[in-house]
Amino acid sequence: MPMRMNVSAEPGGVDLRPLSARSVVLSLLLGTHPPELPAKDLVRGVEPFGVGGSTVRAALSRMVAAGDLRRTAGVYRLSDRLLERQRRQDDAMSPDTRAWDGDWQMAVITATGRGPAERAELRARLTALRLAELREGVWLRPANLGRPWPGGLDDVVRHFTARPDRPARALAADLWPLDAWADTARALLAHAERAHRPADRFTAVAAVVRHLLADPVLPPALLPTDWPGPALRAAYEEYRRDLTAATLGA
Numbered sequence: 001m002p003m004r005m006n007v008s009a010e011p012g013g014v015d016l017r018p019l020s021a022r023s024v025v026l027s028l029l030l031g032t033h034p035p036e037l038p039a040k041d042l043v044r045g046v047e048p049f050g051v052g053g054s055t056v057r058a059a060l061s062r063m064v065a066a067g068d069l070r071r072t073a074g075v076y077r078l079s080d081r082l083l084e085r086q087r088r089q090d091d092a093m094s095p096d097t098r099a100w101d102g103d104w105q106m107a108v109i110t111a112t113g114r115g116p117a118e119r120a121e122l123r124a125r126l127t128a129l130r131l132a133e134l135r136e137g138v139w140l141r142p143a144n145l146g147r148p149w150p151g152g153l154d155d156v157v158r159h160f161t162a163r164p165d166r167p168a169r170a171l172a173a174d175l176w177p178l179d180a181w182a183d184t185a186r187a188l189l190a191h192a193e194r195a196h197r198p199a200d201r202f203t204a205v206a207a208v209v210r211h212l213l214a215d216p217v218l219p220p221a222l223l224p225t226d227w228p229g230p231a232l233r234a235a236y237e238e239y240r241r242d243l244t245a246a247t248l249g250a
Contacts (some may be wrong), residue, residue, distance in 0.1 A: 006079075012202070014184070014187050014188050014191050014207055015184075015207050015210065015211075016191075016203045016204065016207055016209070017197050017203065017206065018203075018205055019049060019202060020050075020059075021046060021051045021055050021056050021058075021059035021207075021237060022059050022062075022063060023206065023224070024045070024046045024049050024051060024202065025042055025056065025059060025060065025063065025076075026067075026068070026082070027130070027202070027206060028042060028045045028243070029042075029069075029076070029077070029078050029082075029086075030078070030082070030085065030086050030089055031240045031243065031244070032244070035077055035078040035082075035083065035086055035110055036075050036076065036077035036078075037075065037076060037077075038074055038075050038076075039057070039060065039074050039075075039076060041054050042056060042060065042076060043057070045243075048198040049199045049202060050199060057117050057132060059093075059216065060076060062077075063076075067079050067081070068081075068082055069082075078220050084113075086211065088128065089209060089213070091147075092209070092212040092213045092215065093168075093209075093212065093236060093237065094233070095145065095215075095217045096145060096146035096147055097144055097145060097146065097217060097219075098144055098145070098146050099144070100142055100143070100144040100221070100246065101143075102163060102168065103142075103143040103161040103162070103163060103243055104140050104141065104142055104143055104161065104163065104164055104168075105131070105140060105141055105142070105145075105159065105161055106138070106139070106140045106159065106160055106161065106162050106163055107126060107129075107131055107138075107139040107144040107157050107158070107159045108137060108138055108139075108157065108158045108159075109137040109138075109139075109156060110156065110157065110158050110189035111124065111155070111156035111157075114156075119141070121179070122153075122156060122157075124151075125153065126139050126157075129141075129147075129150075130145065130216050130217055132176055133175075134175065134176035140164070140175075141175075141216065142160050142168070142218055142219050142222060143178075144218070144219045145215075145217065164209055168221075168222055169221070169222050172216075172218055172222040172223075175216075176216045176218070178216075178218075178223065178224055178247070179224060181211075181214065181215070181216075182227060184211060185228040185229065185232050186228050186233075187206065188207055188208050188211055188232065189208075189228065189231060189232060189235055191206040191207075192205060192208065192235055192239075194215075201239065204241045205235070205236060208232055208235060208236050208239075209236060211232065212232055212233065212236065215229050215232075217229075
């Protein structure tokens with residue numbers, strides 16, 4: 001069963017979402033380290049996107065009430081929940097990889113009797129670890145990532161390394177829709193290059209971030225030629241630097 005990736009219904013299409021004060025505020029904070037900014041910097045940062053100061057302040061109040069942000073002495077910072085989202089985003093932008101020796105990381109679900117919500121949550125956690133489901137209850141990926149196995153899964157999943165009998169490149173192609181991911185990545189790059197208005201460029205780069213979260217980060221030997229992942233990451237990093245310099249004066 002191929003892993004579900006963040007590709008458009010039509011390969012090569014782009015998934016753009018409406019611009020909002022909340023989305024811009026979150027993008028500013030998610031791209032800032034440490035993820036905290038005074039209200040005046042957030043207002044100034046959102047202005048180029050055509051969002052007024054009163055709208056930003058109202059959005060900040062709602063985000064604090066919803067638990068998205070914490071406020072201390074006029075400084076807004078990401079909540080613990082969104083700090084985890086920043087960690088995932090940082091990992092997607094700069095994944096921790098190591099030389100691949102041919103081993104695959106395998107995870108077998110051992111727990112039974114779980115309800116639909118628990119099963120869906122476990123699938124989401126395994127997908128976030130960039131594992132793909134070979135068949136029901138069996139997940140795997142090349143063992144080329146430097147991240148540790150999260151201890152919180154040990155009571156429901158058994159994990160180990162192995163070498164499947166199938167050729168690695170063919171197995172990767174069956175597990176992930178690599179050509180579709182690459183087509184969408186190239187479409188996003190072209191769209192971002194054509195976008196000149198701040199709001200248009202913002203929505204394009206936000207789609208880039210979502211797409212990179214679904215990059216399986218495979219060893220180069222298992223990828224199609226001219227894999228656009230590095231170019232997509234470079235485009236995001238350039239935008240992040242420009243946004244910081246232009247809107248936050250950093």
